Amino acid sequence: xxxxxxxxxxxxxxxxxxxxxxxxxxxxxxxxxxxxxxxxxxxxxxxxxxxxxxxxxxxxxxxxxxxxxxxxxxxxxxxx
Amino acid sequence: xxxxxxxxxxxxxxxxxxxxxxxxxxxxxxxxxxxxxxxxxxxxxxxxxxxxxxxxxxxxxxxxxxxxxxxxxxxxxxxx
Numbered sequence: 138x139x140x141x142x143x144x145x146x147x148x149x150x151x152x153x154x155x156x157x158x159x160x161x162x163x164x165x166x167x168x169x170x171x172x173x174x175x176x177x178x179x180x181x182x183x184x185x186x187x188x189x190x191x192x193x194x195x196x197x198x199x200x201x202x203x204x205x206x207x208x209x210x211x212x213x214x215x216x217x
Numbered sequence: 218x219x220x221x222x223x224x225x226x227x228x229x230x231x232x233x234x235x236x237x238x239x240x241x242x243x244x245x246x247x248x249x250x251x252x253x254x255x256x257x258x259x260x261x262x263x264x265x266x267x268x269x270x271x272x273x274x275x276x277x278x279x280x281x282x283x284x285x286x287x288x289x290x291x292x293x294x295x296x297x
Contacts, residue, residue, distance in 0.1 A: 139252065145259065160260070160284070169279050172219065172263035179225065179259050180240070183252035199249050204240070 140184055140192035141217040146205045147177035180204060192216045220264055220272035221297040226285045227257035260284060272296045 148154050154176060161174040182199070186192035196214040205212045228234050234256060241254040262279070266272035276294040285292045 163283055164279055167279075167282055169275065170265065172265065173261075174263075175261040177259040177261070179257040181253075181255040181257070183254075185250065185252065195249065199244055199247075202247055203243055 138186060138188070138192075140186055140189065142182045142184060142192060142196040143215040143217065144180040144182065144196055144200060144204060144212060145177050145215075146180070146200065146210050146212045147175065148209055149211050152209050189216050218266060218268070218272075220266055220269065222262045222264060222272060222276045223295040223297065224260040224262065224276055224280060224284060224292060225257050225295075226260070226280065226290050226292045227255065228289055229291050232289050269296050 157174045157176050160176070161171055164171055164174070182196065184192060184195060186195055193214055193216050196216070197212075200212040200214070201207065237254045237256050240256070241251055244251055244254070262276065264272060264275060266275055273294055273296050276296070277292075280292040280294065281287065
């Protein structure tokens, strides 16, 4: 069966996020004041699995082995 | 009033996405076959605005002026 999986990967809270600080600074230079700014990477993946549980498991494995660095990243998997 | 805004920026369809192809290739080397893989950047921003409409408008302006390249990117704004 075909499944569409949405994986969201973001830095763990407390981790320094220089990319976000730089964007926040640039926005402020353009006149946009922001209270906070967080960034995340989203992957939308089409994959084949026997059921929704194994699709979820497969996506989590993809995160553990490649997409996320378990030391600094947290990830969430949503199977549609 | 404080608003939380979620901005999602992705490549327009039809645009070549070398990052996605490279990840798809790496996943395949690890034994994960995928039908398709798309990437997107998500920004979660806390901002001050008089109402939900002006928060939406402010976020769209941020995209137009800094966060998105209108030639290759499409963006969506969700005010929570």
